[in-house]
Amino acid sequence: MAQQASRRGGARGGNNATRDRRPRDNEGIIPVLAKAVRQVEAAAQRGAVRPSGRTAYQVIALLVRGERARVKADAAMPETERTNILTRLDGIATILAKTAVRDTSLLALLAEDAPVSSAAKSLKNDMLRQAGIEVEEEPEPEPVATSTTTSRRVAPPQAIARQLANPFLAPDYSAVQQLKRPTTNRLGGWELLTPLFRAFESGGDSTCMPLPEPTELPHGIRGMELMHHQAQLVQSAADGHRTFLLADEPGLGKTAQALLAAEAADAFPLLVAVPNVVKANWAHEAELWTPRRTATVIHGDGETIDGFADIVIVNYEILDRHVGWLGNHGFNGMVVDEAHFIKNKTSQRSQHVLELSERIRARRANPLLMALTGTPLINDIEDFKAIWQFLGWIDDKGPRPALKAALEENGLTPAESGFYAAARRSVIDLGIVRRRKIDVAADIPARRIADIPVELDDEAGRSIRAAEADLARRLVSRYEAALAARSVVVEGEGIDHALVRRVATAERDSAAEKTGDNVFTMMRKIGQAKAELAADYAAQLARNVGKVVFFAKHIDVMDVAEATFAKRGLGYSSIRGDQTKKAREDAIASFTNDPDVQVIVCSLSAAGVGLNLQVASNVVLSELSWTSAEQTQAIDRVHRIGQTEPVTAWRIIAAQTLDPKIAVLIDDKAGLAARALDGSDEEIGSSADIQLEALIALLTEALEQKAAAALPE
Template identity: 80%
Template sequence: MAQQTSRHTGAPRTASRDRRRTQPRDNEGIIPVLAKAVRQVEAAAQRGRIRPSQRTAYQVIALLVREERARIKADTGVSEAERTNVLTRLDGVATILAKTAARDTSLLALLAEDAEVSYAAMNLKNDMLRSAGREPEPEPEPAPVAADAAAVTPSKRVAPATAIARQLANPFLAPDFSAVQATRRPTTNRLGSWELLTPLFRAFESGGDATSMELPEPTDLPFSMRGLDLMHHQAQLVQAAANGHRTFLLADEPGLGKTAQALLAAEAAGAFPLLVAVPNVVKANWAREAQLWTPNRTATVIHGDGEGIDGFADIVIVNYEILDRHVGWLGNHGFGGMVVDEAHFIKNKRSQRSQHVLELSERIRARRANPLLMALTGTPLINDIEDFRAIWQFLGWIDDTAPRPALKAALEETGLTPAQPGFYAAARRSVIDLGIVRRRKVDVASDIPARRVADVPVELDESAERSIRAAERELAERLVARYEAAVAARDEAARAGIGVGAGGVGSAIDEALVRRVAKAERDGAGSDKTGDNVFTMMRRIGQAKAGLAADYAAQLARNVGKVVFFAKHVDVMDKAEELFADRGIGYSSIRGEQSAKARKEAIDAFLTDPDTHIVVCSLTAAGVGLNLQVASNVVLAELSWTSAEQTQAIDRVHRIGQTEPVTAWRIIAAQTLDPKIAVLIDDKAGLAARALDGSDEEVGSSADVQLEALVALLTEALEAKAAAA
């Protein structure tokens, strides 16, 4: 009987022990592994030196935190108390990640959803999972490489008959060995163990004296160019190409004639046939400029599947949107050079457009030694220094992971490493000498009148203002509620003796937590579908001030002449056009859905018809590639999310050919989010100034404006609540 009792009472004990093993203790499982690793990275950041291996660890920790959070939320077999415990501890690790990123903002790029995960990161991730007693993920298989690029998407690819005829007529390219001995290659390998791309980007983030490569005086231009009406700064770049320089990031301010410089550089370098990749809206403009500046060269524009193009043309112009159809035959065409216009369009390396451009540049370099490669953009930095990455890769200065030989040789020749303070200035100079050309209007085109941005505060209609203010309060209250819930969970964890990471518990506002809450709101995590977000808020503000902005434009048109009116949303454009029609003010309209013919007619009407006083433009459809300098006043009815977009709009008017001072009137709705967004846009404008113009002015965070706006809104709400308590 005793034996039976013993067996009976022993079974529950065994089951209990089994149940306890399914719920790991605080010192078991993945979280202690993450906590140890994140502390090591944090310590390195505090010392000011984060090595490549620690950057990899930072990314892996973030990935595992995300996966563990998703896993624990989806696990229905876990009790609510256990789930809260795990989520709180994960928040502690995430808090340390945020504080570490605040010390080294370059780490933020590793947190992006589309951030590349290297094989080293995958291996480290599997090692951490093994340390936690879990089965690691299978090793990633490398993606198969197609033998022929045209085999990747055969259903989309086309090959125009005349292009094939050109290739068959010239099946063999003459060997070109001119660049083989001239290519600089490293003679030492001091930097062999260093990760160099991040220090190179940071070298531009910190600013410096150097802003542009040294260019020669235009004393020996090709005969065909003599007598052309070139400005001095344009002739300098053409002379550099004539002297043998072949890669350029031409980042002159908008309006300084980059199209002409690119065409004439190709002429000086003999880089024909020349491939030009552009946004759709400027294809026709490139054809006109080619006829003007290189009249002895034939140009063809690819539309759709390319039917009717001239395969024997010297200049082939194609828009990004249809590159996927033509990348196969373009890569085999034997181009002597490639120009990418509005090169900031390729900044996202995961986009198809970027991948096709990079593929074409690689294939051109493989077939032609020392081709002419030019990236044209007046606004190369949209959000972050890393926007340079795809452009530098297109130019052949870097590859996915490291500098290519010419840049590596220049860095080796500095005799410095990233651990030495002088490295950053020397690295910046090394990159610039490869071909960064940046001139400002104030320096090289003093005859172009000055421009200024003037804010025009407007008071919204009372009912509209009440509605918008109420929506802003609701958004702020939602952010505050999430913040307080996170603080409460952390406090509860602290009282239970659970480690929650750095920061502790207190009444002071936790800036790292504020940013996490703001980022979750911006990304839509747990968002209340019935409430406004920052995007819908700004759209509502734009709609509310549309009539006021149009009224201001109408007054300008009656008093000072032609006006360019920019808006982001179609309904704002519609409302403005309705007001102009009611008042009998002639206008034309440039929108994204227009045909090429309708667009040309709208532009010509504004430029030549004295009765067309206003052109109503979409910021996205008309922000690039237009010359509207018959006007000297621009009305910005809605704010952009980037300073670059705003600058591009203004520079449709402030460019070569302008004879009047230019004023951009920025309509700001008082007592709303509008003023905060305006300040953030102006702060971010300093990023390009610091990176390209050598400015030492203070700049705001390189994080995006939406996030910063939400951070400001939540911080103000928390401060107001604390003051009222």
């Protein structure tokens, strides 16, 4: 239990400070934070917040969280003093929220797993010293790049040494004549990108290119043998295929397939771009599956890398520092893991990945390019665009030669009904590989999602329902005002659904500017209100069926869950975004190996990828995600190769709130993914984002109820 206490107290404060006495109102950390937050607010009012202001914004948020956790954990503090301090901290947090409304890019700095730069850590210590708090100096961990370092590029000495040892990286044109090019120009006047994306939205046959039967099952060190479906992809690379969108469901061993495909294609040196949380896992997997190859991991400025390694692993967060020398390193292949991270083409992360793929193709005519993702569809079919561009299938304007040639060979134009099915097949044959667990891994049991409705019949529940009614009334008022402003009014035409969508869009886009509740604050309040109920259900599961994985989206929900488990006498561990690597590993090890640790409390953002938790077979989703992809990633921490029991995800749904509507929309989004990727014919909802659809559903229901109430008895 001492281990639990450490997780609930100082570990989350994060300031390692010694406080000798209670601060007065004009002493301690709060006045320092109040002054700093006003300065950041003033900067935001003048325009986009500069890098120094962004650093200050993040540090203020970290210190507010730390101070809040300290105050709540201090049992000796008088209740009046605690209330006073928490109220002042809430005031600072409110200013942070209002500032983020003016510059929404600041919201990324509030994420649990947002990287903290060395400049931020230095400023944090300076602010603590201003508050009269002694700071214990700690060895700095390897720095992680944030948006404040995007203009700083480095060239590690080892990378320079490797390039000097091989200064003549001549372009490779040996495969140019093998590239397929169009022989006709039937489609020369057509805009083709939109029809290509729509071809995947309309459904069809399963999304997997033809794969050869393996001549043998390749294996790694210690005799680890690939499964049949994995060996098929490796054989395809051995036969000469060089671009893959490997979209196998999570848990089917995409990392091993990528490494052995690189071995089969002799695609070394190989560049691997990954999220930070799976960087170490890639190095471990490389050692297991390609033991003859050396792997190096780039940390910070890359001063410790092996410039002569066969496999170079870099995380997205620091890619901006290294894109210069990486583009000149002479890579023969590139793997992008969790490729849905690059879906936003305007982000620096996506732009750097696309730049590197272009530079690799410029030197090597037919490099191995692999995009790995278990959730390739996040919100919209066009999320494919950056991935296809990385693979060299399209550019900003249209299909590249190989895809254009395939479309020309079909002999169809977008005006003909058969175009979409043929175009879909042409793209799939370029290298889309999608296998489901149910199809290829008989030893992985089926999974199911079970909704557990809960009633919020306390004051919090009544408050949420009242706030939701206020939000609905506000939407109806805006809708009716828009109708009244029209010059021509048509009687009896019912609900104008186009206007409903415009009103909902305006509400979503301006939500944070309002003082009342919006769809985002509503969902957070619902999560808070059902936190203890969800934790109680998880506790019952743990006592009856064994270990349970508990997922939450917000820190305060995790806090409530952990307090509930402690009160119930259940051992637990915790995965949060602010943990060190060792603390994270210890938490996983204790949950996996200690029979007394029955629950692991996980942040959706910090633990949604890169974890194997198949020691459990039950997952509790205490809060709903905004995407079906995030929900799937969470469940697949348990539903993986090695799982021996049926997996059930228990989704806690607050009845008579927005929760059920959001759940339906998430399931519709999963249906869209099924149609796009698996050829499913099930009905799907719109591919618009869930926040907008939730507001549309709320407004439509309110208008229908108002119309029904106006009908004569």
